[in-house]
Amino acid sequence: MTESSRTHGESPLRLAAQRFLRHRLAVIGGVLVTILILSAVFAPWLTDVEPAKTNLRSKLSPPSWEFPFGTDHFGRDVFTRMLHGARVSLLVGLGVVLIAAGIGTPVGVVSGYFGGRLDNLVMRLMDAFLTFPPLLLAVAIMGTLGPETENVILAVGLVYIPVFARLARGNTLSLREYTYVSASVALGASSWRIITRDILPNIIGVILVLIAVTFSRAVIAEASLSFLGLGVQPPTASWGRDLNEARRYLEDAWWLVTFPTVMIALAVLNMNFIGDGLRDALDPRAQD
DSSP states (O other): OOHHHHHHHSOHHHHHHHHHHHOHHHHHHHHHHHHHHHHHHTHHHHOOSOTTOOOGGGTTOOSOSSSTTOBOTTOOBHHHHHHHHHHHHHHHHHHHHHHHHHHHHHHHHHHHHHOHHHHHHHHHHHHHHHTSOHHHHHHHHHHHHOSOHHHHHHHHHHHHHHHHHHHHHHHHHHHTTSHHHHHHHHTTOOHHHIIIIIIHHHHHHHHHHHHHHHHHHHHHHHHHHHHTTSSSOTTSOOHHHHHHHHGGGTTTOHHHHHHHHHHHHHHHHHHHHHHHHHHHHTOTTOOO
């Protein structure tokens, strides 16, 4: 059996996995994000210090063996707060993509498949959302709902629903004209069957890429809202909130700004690497 025949005999999922593993930055991103997730999940076991525990005798202590990331102006352990802050950021990212993809994707698929007045109504509503800058719209929603973690997830999730809806609609409009979809219609298949069997499986690739990108944007949005005082409230650990409090100590305690910034950058950068890897791996035009 030749190499070419073995390749053509492999499943698309296996080929996609092989292409992803050849994308070095995506693999690195996947490893680092996995480490971040595990660190957040097992934070209580990695450190026995409470993230909100104050110790004024140790305030503004530089990084040391006792305090790997130093302490803040209340004597709180920065390392512990970074781990627990990761919990908040990952929870917000997960909640946002569940809301945005879970609502936006079906709405876009149904709108694109049936077209007509329904499509026009749905897309005008999505366009109305898209006229506002995402962060500004999230700030407006948070100002109405109040500064709670659940409200951050809801606000940012609502902001990104139109992005998923438009992407799903555009791909559905294209797939609707394909021969195999026309054949299913001619054979009397129901709209539900066509959507779930012929359309959704063929747009899942682009949706996964958008999920990875949206996750990283949600982390930035949570940090931004917390930085502005509209997100997670003290004493709960949050990268954005801690970064805001650290501004007053730029000259005296460099670590207070450095570590939250590095954590945000690592989370966002590596999720984008994963998105790039998924895009290349799931591209049907990719050559092996």
